[in-house]
Amino acid sequence: MTNSSSSSISRRGLLGAFAATAVMAAPTYSNAAGFLRGGGDIRRIRMYSGRTGERLDTIYWIEGEYIGEAIREINLFMRDWRNNKAVEMDTRTIDIMTAAHNLMETSQPYMLLSGYRSPETNAMLRAQSSGVARNSLHMRGQAADLRVDGRSVSQVARAAAACRAGGVGRYSGSNFVHMDCGAVRTWGS
Numbered sequence: 001m002t003n004s005s006s007s008s009i010s011r012r013g014l015l016g017a018f019a020a021t022a023v024m025a026a027p028t029y030s031n032a033a034g035f036l037r038g039g040g041d042i043r044r045i046r047m048y049s050g051r052t053g054e055r056l057d058t059i060y061w062i063e064g065e066y067i068g069e070a071i072r073e074i075n076l077f078m079r080d081w082r083n084n085k086a087v088e089m090d091t092r093t094i095d096i097m098t099a100a101h102n103l104m105e106t107s108q109p110y111m112l113l114s115g116y117r118s119p120e121t122n123a124m125l126r127a128q129s130s131g132v133a134r135n136s137l138h139m140r141g142q143a144a145d146l147r148v149d150g151r152s153v154s155q156v157a158r159a160a161a162a163c164r165a166g167g168v169g170r171y172s173g174s175n176f177v178h179m180d181c182g183a184v185r186t187w188g189s
Contacts, residue, residue: 046109078115
């Protein structure tokens with residue numbers, strides 16, 4: 001593709017302008033779909049799992065349509081690695097993760113620490129830590145715990161919070177950020 005017009009706006013410039021106005025463009029979850037539409041015609045997610053050694057780099061949405069096979073790959077990738085159980089992940093969470101990643105302007109993939117959690121895994125983790133919710137959105141496939149090499153917890157959390165499309169928890173002591181598609185809220189330090 002060639003660009004013969006010097007006055008045309010580049011994709012990067014357009015995304016930069018969009019990122020600068022993201023908070024104003026999506027003040028509530030009801031506007032989240034509009035915010036995410038601004039992410040472009042293609043949505044791509046890149047992750048790896050230190051637990052399983054697996055990597056995922058897939059385009060899962062093109063021009064308004066989710067790609068079923070890619071969503072199934074994401075569901076499998078985000079499974080409970082302790083017992084190999086998977087559910088349908090809520091695509092809103094995947095979209096929030098993608099939008100936050102785009103705002104960080106990094107080529108580094110997410111490191112997935114936790115996606116779906118079976119009730120058994122959640123109960124086990126809850127017994128070990130007071131920071132695990134009894135009715136965790138992880139058990140509904142609506143949450144992910146993530147980190148990004150080269151980005152601090154604060155940077156990842158700010159990008160996720162700028163989406164104004166779900167919950168964002170900072171876990172600086174454990175070096176990860178929780179993102180979910182529940183009510184808009186923030187917690188942690």
